[in-house]
Amino acid sequence: MAIVADDDPFRREFRPWLAEHVPGPEPLDQDAKVALRRAWQRTLSAGGWAGPAWPAEYGGRGAGPLQQFMYYEELALARAPWAANAPGTILLGPTLMVHGTEELRTRFLPAILSGDELFSQGFSEPEAGSDLASLRTRAHRDGDDWVITGQKIWTTWAQYSDWCFVVCRTDPESKRHRGLSMIICPMDQLGVTVRPIEQISGDPEFAEVFFDGARAPAGHVVGEVGQGWAVAMTMLGFERADQGFSDHALLLVHLHDLAAELRAAQRDGRLGAAEAAEARARHADLWIRCQQLRRFNLSIAVRGEAGETPGDFGSVVNLFWADLEQGIAELGVAVAGARGLALGDHPAHFLMSSRSATIDSGSSEIQRNIIAERTLGLPR
Incomplete structure (x- = not known):
């Protein structure tokens, strides 16, 4: 798509930096994972990439929604770990810029970006x-x-x-x-x-x-x-505006890896001809749906550039993403075979983790109610 082209100057600057600095895959052990993410937060901060959407005066790059969209795509495609301080970078920091005193901004904003405090x-x-x-x-x-x-x-x-x-x-x-x-x-x-x-x-x-x-x-x-309710609503607005930009790219990486695993399962006989054909059909369907999710997220970024918020459409995207993530995780376990049942391995871990997708940021039941009442105008 031309508006987020592969050779966009923002991508051309960020991609080689990532190639040089990404530390490698995240471990499954949580203590080790948090330590890696905290170190990665500091690396991003030192390179000026920890909070690209933040204004330059607070250590960011003043990136708009389309650049944020590209930022999260490049992170996912480079298989970079999450930064440790997402609650600070995505939620508290931007909220302090709107509602915080100068003393609070001075005290907390540098520590949020650097990862010195979580x-x-x-x-x-x-x-x-x-x-x-x-x-x-x-x-x-x-x-x-x-x-x-x-x-x-x-x-x-x-x-x-x-x-x-x-x-x-x-x-x-x-x-x-x-x-x-x-x-x-x-x-x-x-x-x-x-x-x-x-x-x-x-x-x-x-x-x-x-x-x-x-x-x-x-x-x-x-x-x-x-006035905490107004502050909390500002914060949740930042959460909804940011979170969707990363889901599709992460899932596309999962699907890319799953395609390779599917080919290997066919070669070594873990999947018979009929099973492999069914798995390929499921994979194709999930890939198409993931591309649709990318278009949904891109439309939110385009609206953001025009000063618009996702509104009720955010519930549509959340519902679509949750079902898609669980479908990809389920296919991954099916293709992995017996290994997919071992909780200490990635397919089973992703399957178990994906169960929360229909709860995150408002359960799927709540999202359906929002769509029914606010978008479709159905009675309560």
């Missing part, structure tokens, strides 16, 4: 998942500090993070969306307990976080006190 997102609670407004975590002022009490769950990599940006209720008389605030809370203190949650993939990627009188400086509120 961040986690404290939104979901046991009784407040998709319905964030029903959260129960609260905070009150005590001198120069906020004192936070409550519980968060599904907090990605909380056990590795130095800070957690926590949405909590600072007005005890308020209800629902009113009276909330976002506070950046240090994790290394007696008032914070982190309990990792092991997933079916074997990864303890998520965690429960208990705040039992945890303290955060009074100046660590992002935006105005009591």
Whole structure:
């Protein structure tokens, strides 16, 4: 597609840099994976590639949506690992640029890009998942500090993070969306307990976080006190605007590898003629759908260049991606044969990890409700 051409100057600059610096494939062991990603974050930062969409004054390149689209494609095609500080780079950093004080920007933005400090997102609670407004975590002022009490769950990599940006209720008389605030809370203190949650993939990627009188400086509120809902919506807007640019390229790399595995399975007799024919048909269907996902994501980038947001179309893309990722993972296990059943190997690990695709960023049931009500105008 000409608007994101293979010889675009942005690609021509980034691609050789990646070829020289990509550290190699990610290990399955989570501690080793986080260490690799943190080192990669620092490498990206040193090269000026950690936050390309950030304004130049904050260490970025001022890249627009189309350049972000190309950025994530090149990362995936180079088989680069994820950077460790995605919650900071994609969520907190841009939100601080909109709502944060100059003191907060000066304190946190350099540390986010460099990976010197890692961040986690404290939104979901046991009784407040998709319905964030029903959260129960609260905070009150005590001198120069906020004192936070409550519980968060599904907090990605909380056990590795130095800070957690926590949405909590600072007005005890308020209800629902009113009276909330976002506070950046240090994790290394007696008032914070982190309990990792092991997933079916074997990864303890998520965690429960208990705040039992945890303290955060009074100046660590992002935006105005009591305006946390607006701040959180800004943050989720950045998440939705960024996340789709990477899915199709990562899945295309999976499909490329799967095609080679399919040929090998035919040669060594793991798949008979009929099984191989069925697998090739499934692979072709998934490849076509992945190209469609790329077009969806490209259309979002084009709209972004015009100042538009994905809106309800983001739910369509999320639903389409989730089903596609699970289909690719299932085919990978089928082609791998007996090896696909071993949890310590990549096909089984990808299959187990893909189960969360229909939950990420809002479950598929919620996405269907959004499409039905907002896009199709169907009654509740």
